[in-house]
Amino acid sequence: MPLPFLTADRAFDDAVEDAALPFHDRDRWRRPYRPGPWRVAAAALLLLLASYVLVAAVVIAFAGALPGAGLCVCLAALVIGAALRLLRVGTWVSARGLRRVSFLRTQTVPWARVASVRTAQQPVRWLGLPRTVQGQALMLVRHDRPAGEGATLLTDRGADFLARRTAFDRAADAIEVWADEYRPTA
Structure with missing residues (x-):
């Protein structure tokens, strides 16, 4: 079963070096990088937990306690x-704008x-935890x-880019290219 959100930047891998925006349908929201191993591992552990809970539901249903199974x-x-x-x-881009998706809001x-x-x-925050370390961040102004207030889009110490420095550089460059292409010049 293909999972398109896990292969978000496959077009970037296959693209020619001089084509910064290799997509034909630029109105579709895309994440120009793959989710990192920390994020995928956490999701896999959650899915493993869900499978155990579903097995427990089956056992509880066979025991006759349907409200507990439900x-x-x-x-x-x-x-x-x-x-x-x-x-x-993560951070998603399209011709319409830039989208920051967090766990609870977009x-x-x-x-x-x-x-x-x-x-x-x-x-920057290390893996989104309160502990901060020195690192790089992609900032949205x-x-x-106000001029000094910028929102952090990506960090090189986040769940997507920890120990993947070149992936952070590529993602930051790709988002900057999208911004340069579609941001109106004043």
Whole structure:
């Protein structure tokens, strides 16, 4: 079964070096990088947990406690949904704008509101935890926000790029190219 969100940047792998935006349908939302091994491992563990909960639901159903089995099936559905949402987390681009997908919310910024997308050396969160380390971050600066306030799109210490420095550089470059291509020049 193909999982398109796991092979998001296959076109980047197969593209010619001089074609920065190798997609024909640029109105479709795309993540220009693959999810990292930490994110995929966490989702796989959640799916493994869901399979155990589903087996427990079957055992409970055969024991005759249908309300308990229904509760287990609902819990497994929630865990499966959480695993799929975890795989969707990241920065997505299209001709319409830039989309930041977090676990609980999604924020879309049209290219007209984007002032710049740049890489900055700064303290970043390690795997999204409260601990900060020195690293690189891809920052989004918007026209409708104060000049010093920028949103972090990607970090090289996040779940997608930890120990994958070249993947972070490629993803940051790809998102910067999308921004340069579609951001209106003032």
